[in-house]
Amino acid sequence: MTVTAISATRTEAAPVRRALISVSDKTGLTDLAAALAARGVEILSTGGSAGALRQAGIAVRDVAEVTGFPEVMDGRVKTLHPNVHGGLLAARSNDEHRAAMAAHGIPEIDLLVVNLYPFEDTLAGGADAATIVENIDIGGPAMIRAAAKNHNDxxxxxxxxxxxxxxxELEAQDGATSRAFRERMALTAFSRTAAYDAAVSGWMAGAFAQGQPRRRAFAGTLRQGLRYGENPHQSAAFYADGSARPGVATATQLQGKELSYNNINDTDAAYELVAEFGGEGPGDRPACVIVKHANPCGVALGDTPREAWSRAFDCDRTSAFGGIVALNRPLDGETAEEIARIFTEVVIAPGADEEARRILSAKKNVRLLVTDGLPDPRAGGPAWRQVSGGMLVQDRDTGFVARDALKLATKAAPTEAQLDDLMFAWTVAKHVKSNAIVYARDGQTVGIGAGQMSRLDSAMIAAAKAGRMAEALGLSESPVKGAAVASDAFFPFADGLLEAVEAGATCVIQPGGSMRDDEVIAAADAHGIAMVLTGMRHFRH
Structure with a gap:
């Protein structure tokens, strides 16, 4: 197919004599329109925008006067007309286009100011399907795309x-805009409509699709530019996807340096894990998670946030240095005072009282983030990851196994206290890079082995960390003695289990499903330990 350019002329300065304004978000509307009118710009407008401008005493010409057709169907049809789109799309240097405009009475539109129906906000607000559909803008994106395509003029x-x-720009260019400015705004415009369509198709993919749709769209809004990515030679930025899920993307930073790429990644990991332990509900307890390099190095429950922090810190005092701290309760002064005793990169919590803020304000480099709540670990939605040439998309891991759904695999049964520790260890293991082994005791991790190529190596590393914990705390023996152990996936051989038994674990939770389950269960029975199966794994790569 041959594509013929409609104009060989590159317009450098494009004068603005007529503007079409139609906005859902009225922020700054009257100030903008007043400034344009003061420059002699004729203003066309529609519906609520026109009404707001008239009320402010600004002269407005109705788009219906230009199209010769009234707004109909509750405003669904008002700008979808050749007299509007012709004015936006006509190439000013093309004689045929100018002749068509003259023949049909199409006025030039030099400036388009449009923002779209609040689809994303409507969706985030939990509206019903009919309301969501009604907030899908049609005329707005059509005009935006037309104007952005014709950014030459x-x-x-x-x-x-x-x-x-x-x-x-109008002041600097004597009532015109430069080509560079129009190009930047065209990019912003097409990015906006692409993100808008991504939000609509994403909602429909969840609401209407059976299986995976043929195409998926992903979009985000720039939250902040970053100094660099994982390493100083990589450029990076942080984009929010517009969802209402509480977390680092929706948090308010109260103090501290700008978040880095790694800070954001680690903070997300920490907050998603601490949310597993709930907030103020019945049976929930204060919890603290300390993350280093996207893996938890300490997780604990306590009767107070301060106790939860102290117990989490005692899991691995070495790794906690320079870590990310997440709490499932608002940060109080007493807890902040303890956290401030070591170097911490980020603290994130559902809130922070005045005393906590005052204490951490003395630590200028500590980033303090507060959110409107905790993310729901059972809430679904897509999770994606880029690979060369494509995207991997899956459902968020909302998998949960109830206590009474566990299957006893061994002759020995766990006690109620052991079941508490097994469920705690299993919850933490879900958030540890596979292969994951987690030792836990009395609502506290005592050893974590993460991201090893062999489950046996993870069991050994976790036990070694527990040994260092015992030494740091002056304990007479490893805290793994009598602990529960969780494995995020089945034991392919008995060796990993035997390593945990040798370290002192007395009960095990794992998915089961290995070809050698009988061998693994027999090893557990031979050592008199209890083992329960979840029937569900939690790989995390």
Whole structure:
């Protein structure tokens, strides 16, 4: 197919004489329109935007007057007309286009200011399907795309935060816009419509799709530029996907240096894990998670946040240095005082009282983040990861095994106290890089082995960490003695289990399903330990 350019002329300065304004978000609307009118710009508008401008005393011409057709169908049809799109799409240097405009009475539109129906906010607010559908904008994206395509001649603005830049540009260019400015705004415009369509298709994929849709769209809004990525030679940025899930993307940073790429990744890991232990509900207890390099190095429950922090810190005092701390309760002064005793990169919690804020304010480099709540570990949604040439998409791991759904595999049965520790260890193992082994006792991790190529190696590393913990705390024996052990996936051989038994574990939780389950169960029976099976694994790569 041959593509013929509609214009060989690159317009450098494009004057703005007529603007079409139609916005859902009225932020800064009247100030912008007043500044345009003061420059002699004719303003076309629709519906609520036109009403707001008239109320402010700004002269407005209705789009219906330009199209010769009234708004109909509750405003669904108002700008979908050749007199609007012709004015946006016509190439000013193309004689045929200019002749068509003259023949059909199509006015040039030099500036388009449009923002879209609040689909994302409506979705996040939990509206019903009919309301969500009604907030899918049609005319807005069509106009935005038309103006952005014709950025050689037309300026398009889709975000109130660009109003000030537009007015500064008009001042600098004597009532016109430069090509560089129009190109930047065109990019912003197409990015906005792409993100908007991604939000709509993402909702429909969850609401309507059976299986995986043929195409998936992913989009985000820039939350912040980052100094670099995982390493200083990698550029990076942080984008929010617009969901209402509480976490690092929705948190308010109260103090501290700018978050780094690794800070954000680790903070997300910490907060998602601590949320597994709930907040203020019946049976829930204060919990603390300390993460280092995306793996928990200490997790504990306590009667108070301070006790939970202290017990989590005691799991691995060495690794906790420079770590990320997450709490499932608001940060109080007493807990903040203890956390401040060591170097900590980030503290994230559902809130922070004035005393906690005052104490951490003395630690200028500590980033303190507060959220509106905890993420729901049972809430679904897509999770994705980029690979060369594509994206891997899966459901979020919301897998949960109830206590009464565990299958006893051995002759010995766990006690109620052991079941508590088994469930705790299993919850933590879900958030540890596979192959994962977690030793836990009395609501506290005592050894974590993460990310090894062999489950046996993970069991050995976790036991070694427990030994160092005993030495640091002056204990007479390893805290693994009498502990529960969790494995995120089945034991392919008995060796990993035997390593845990030798370290002192007295009960085991694992998915089961290995070809050698009988061998593993027989080894547990031979040593008189209890083993329960979940029937569900939690690989985390």
């Amino acid at each position: 037309v300026t398009v603005i889709v975000d109130p935060q660009d109003y000030e830049g537009l007015l500064a």
